[in-house]
Amino acid sequence: MLVWSLGGVIALLGALTFAELGGRYGRTGGQYEILRDAFGTGVGFVYVFCNATAIQAGAIAIIAYYASLNLFNVFSVFDGDNSTHQLLVYVLAVMQIAVLSLTNFLGVRWGSLAQNITVLAKLATLVMIIAAALFITVGTGTETVAVVATEKPPEETSKLFLFFAALVPVLFTFGGWQHALWIGGEVKNPSRNIPLAITLGVLVVTVVYLSANWAYFSLLGFDGVARTKTVAADAMGAAWPQWGSRVVGAAVWFSGFGVLNSQLLSGPRLICGMARDGRFFKPFAQLHPRFQTPHWAILLLGGLGLTLLLVLKTEKIGSLLNGVVMIDAIFFVLTSFALVILRTRSQESEWPFRIPFFPLGPVLFGIMEIIVLVGAFSIEKYRVSAVVGILWMIAATLIYVALFRHRKAGVDEAAG
Numbered sequence: 001m002l003v004w005s006l007g008g009v010i011a012l013l014g015a016l017t018f019a020e021l022g023g024r025y026g027r028t029g030g031q032y033e034i035l036r037d038a039f040g041t042g043v044g045f046v047y048v049f050c051n052a053t054a055i056q057a058g059a060i061a062i063i064a065y066y067a068s069l070n071l072f073n074v075f076s077v078f079d080g081d082n083s084t085h086q087l088l089v090y091v092l093a094v095m096q097i098a099v100l101s102l103t104n105f106l107g108v109r110w111g112s113l114a115q116n117i118t119v120l121a122k123l124a125t126l127v128m129i130i131a132a133a134l135f136i137t138v139g140t141g142t143e144t145v146a147v148v149a150t151e152k153p154p155e156e157t158s159k160l161f162l163f164f165a166a167l168v169p170v171l172f173t174f175g176g177w178q179h180a181l182w183i184g185g186e187v188k189n190p191s192r193n194i195p196l197a198i199t200l201g202v203l204v205v206t207v208v209y210l211s212a213n214w215a216y217f218s219l220l221g222f223d224g225v226a227r228t229k230t231v232a233a234d235a236m237g238a239a240w241p242q243w244g245s246r247v248v249g250a251a252v253w254f255s256g257f258g259v260l261n262s263q264l265l266s267g268p269r270l271i272c273g274m275a276r277d278g279r280f281f282k283p284f285a286q287l288h289p290r291f292q293t294p295h296w297a298i299l300l301l302g303g304l305g306l307t308l309l310l311v312l313k314t315e316k317i318g319s320l321l322n323g324v325v326m327i328d329a330i331f332f333v334l335t336s337f338a339l340v341i342l343r344t345r346s347q348e349s350e351w352p353f354r355i356p357f358f359p360l361g362p363v364l365f366g367i368m369e370i371i372v373l374v375g376a377f378s379i380e381k382y383r384v385s386a387v388v389g390i391l392w393m394i395a396a397t398l399i400y401v402a403l404f405r406h407r408k409a410g411v412d413e414a415a416g
Helices: 002-024 030-039 041-072 083-105 108-135 142-149 159-165 167-174 177-181 190-227 231-239 244-276 295-311 314-345 360-377 380-404
Strands: none
Touching (some): 002 030, 002 314, 030 177, 030 314, 041 380, 083 244, 083 295, 108 231, 108 244, 159 167, 167 190, 167 360, 244 295, 314 380, 360 380
16 A cells, blocks of 8 residues: 555656646647657657557557456456467457557547546446445455565565565556647647646546555455456455456456557557657658548557567566556656756746646656666566666667658648
């Protein structure tokens, strides 16, 4: 619970930082422009390249897989270790990516409608679990806590580092506020609505997630939470044995469907924004003549997500999660310091929304992200992911130098 609480604090600091940036950069692909203006086009390109090929595509693969896994938890006839079950999970995951790629191809209204419905379903599911925990006490986990507490971490890794390493998946769960900067060009009154959406959204998420984790421990106990791979479904199953896990398993899948949709709704806009700046292939800056969506960017991101899902085996999905969060954390650090740099270069009047106690918020957010990276790097499985991420960033830099460094900004009017 302390890890989740600290994760919420970091998320709130990040939300305030991105809210101020969103007030000024209310355009499609805003985070690319922020990094470009603060550090140069090379850093902006490396971010979008890594975001598309690793962060976003990786998130698409992870979410599609685990959402499908939760849905098949509804059907108790399947065995989690059965090869047929695994195949069906992958088939459903592929179908989800394909359907949502098509949905967002057909128009932003369809994508935003799906997003609104699934967000409400997600909140309703978590509130239902919290309500069940308020009235039902199933497992206290007192006996198993003592057993687990006797398991010592590896001698070379301190408990403090383990604590910060535990923030890696927690921050993945809290993450998402940055997406508002990618779709600013399609938001009404972005200088007001983007900061408002980011701040209120993260506040609601923080309260709900902390309450949900309390509910999980109340319903399953310590050992139950440690063992399960589908914690929400199992928690509701403990409270409502006959149908609880099935109802929540379906709801979690529907929620995951919505999160997956958000990746394909916002991610392509970031690619489109960079292409409009002349730093990527020109077709990716163009909007579909009928649907007015960045269709080539949507197909690219959906295809990359499908590729990662099919290439990686089940046991590597967790490693992919580690890599996604650690690469993302590096750019969170850069974006937080970008706010400090951009504020010092400009007039106060250029910032419609300004956070209090500047620059304490963005600096503290950047430092906390660095501490998480250091803690994660002390553990071997995270260290491997970090090294792969660094190599990927180096590769992106080489691609930028070879292909896009000397390109001129600007595309024709048909591109938007």
